[in-house]
Amino acid sequence: QVQLVESGGGLVQAGGSLRLSCAASGRAFSSYTMGWFRQAPGKEREIVAVISWSGGVTYYAYSVKGRFTISRDNAENTVYLQMNSLKPEDTAVYYCAARTQGPRPSPYEYDYWGQGTQVTVSS
Secondary structure, eight states, rough: OEEEEEEEEEEEEETTOOEEEEEEEOOOOOOOOSEEEOOOOSOEEEEEEETTSSOOOOEEOTTTTTTEEEEEEETTTTEEEEESSSGGGOEEEEEEEEEESSSSSSSOOEEEEEOOOEEEEOO
16 A cells, blocks of 8 residues: 655646646555556546656656656655646646556556645746
């Protein structure tokens, strides 16, 4: 089992940057695939980025590719999401999630979730 706590959200102007962090507690963090997802009001939860246990495999949603970077520090039990060139359409609650098997894009395939952190991008 793993517990996840996100931080780093906030209000930023379009074109700005934020870095989200997800601190994990529990056993064997380094063996988990980690993902960032987001959910805007009235919309379904969608993938943002996923990273394999080693960091060697990453996947990005088309809408964030080239602007966002996912990374992880297994020694610190933390996964990050660096978000640059933010747009108003990036406004959502961002969630960190973990699964014990390989990377998958669907949120339904993730076993553990954080409580979420709000990101608001003003135009």
